[in-house]
Amino acid sequence: MKKVCMFGLGFVGLPLALSFSMRGCEVVGVDIEADLVEDLNNGVTHHLENYEGKPIQEILSEQLAAGRFKAIANGAAAMQECDNIIVTVGIPVEDYEHDMTPLIEVCRTVGQGLKMGDLVLIRSTVIPGTTKDIIMPLLEKESGLKAGVDFYLAYSSERIAEGKAFHEFENMPAALAGINPESTQKAFELMSIVTKAPIAQASRMEVVEAAKVMENISRDVDIAMVNEFAKFCKAMGVDIFELVSIANTHDRVNLLTPGPGVGGYCLPNALFYLLPKAKELDVNLELLSTARRVNEDMPRYVANLVLRNLPVAPGLAKIAVFGLAMKDYSNDDRVSPAHSVVSNLIDAGCEVKAFDPAVPEDYDFKVDSIEDAVKDAHGIVVLTKQNGIDYMDLDRFYGLMSKEGTPFIVDTKNLYEPELVNGKGFKLERL
């Protein structure tokens, strides 16, 4: 069975590493975060993944016990043990600027340990052209070996959604291209151990790299469109959620669901992987940039829905926030629109108490129970659906909340029927 080295043990790398080990491969996972490596070797992870109902925590423990998975921080040592190297370290974006450093660092380590006949498969989301123009020369320089001759090099986009990782590694159609046909074939054989769905083979790695970025941006644009429709509907007094369900009875229309914004590592970053290349090629991406701005503005819009319902001045207001994750049923709050809603409210002077049982990170405004969030609050804003929050416990919320004015709920998730909520004594403001 194959020996696989997985660089990066985050939301993609860990479940992917376990997907290979579950199928008999010997997998060494590499991550620079020493605490993460230690936790994983002790069977601890906060991820909310499962395979056919079996939680990732159980899968991790089983694979550790079977000796098929281990995590280490020393990439050079891992490279000695394996000949199939998969890279899942991403390109962070900060203040609209991408940072290649982590990906360059990881490729330098891979290059230094590269052996004749190794396969390097890049699965990170990248600026189109990165694998051939940046990674390949780096690997060649560090190793003294030639891509496509001495080692195989390929790119395959990662399409999973967090929370469905195991299922989607197996069942989501994938896309792949190599530096030469032999590399494509080698990568195809490796991926086929986990992926049972079709694996489309493209003529060039750039096609797959660019397609991945555009797949993400297309969702960002679709969501921006429906978020703009939501603003229009609100002004007109029409329920956007009802409108979406009516519009989608059209066979060729598929409006997505509006929400408090677009978060996570993937969708908001995608444009900033395309823009640098577009600038280099002198291509104007006006629509895409506008869509990004629309989604980025949604948290401010949602915060304003809260502020306009306050019965007291913002400086005296207490707000309960339900859900901090970047999307429903996720523990990932990176680039979460919920954080922007919270900052908007805090900047306006409100006291915010947020509850999200799935998100492990601590923040000053985060509390450990729904009671702590709701107690004495003037209003609730629902930003994310999570297991572990009983959104329908309205009588209890009402009992705990401030009666200075009418308690209100801002519902960005279409959870509440107006009649029910109004009947319980709340004002309801939907997106």
Ligand SMILES: NC(=O)c1ccc[n+]([C@@H]2O[C@H](COP(=O)([O-])OP(=O)(O)OC[C@H]3O[C@@H](n4cnc5c(N)ncnc54)[C@H](O)[C@@H]3O)[C@@H](O)[C@H]2O)c1
């Ligand atoms: N999260 C998703 O749902 C998702 C979906 C599709 C594609 N992607 C893409 O997959 C890639 C990984 O995303 P993620 O969400 O798993 O990121 P992540 O931040 O959860 O994981 C990346 C891991 O890489 C580690 N790392 C950084 N530098 C390293 C180095 N030099 N050596 C070893 N490890 C190193 C980090 O410590 C981190 O644990 C990104 O390119 C992302 O855009 C993510």
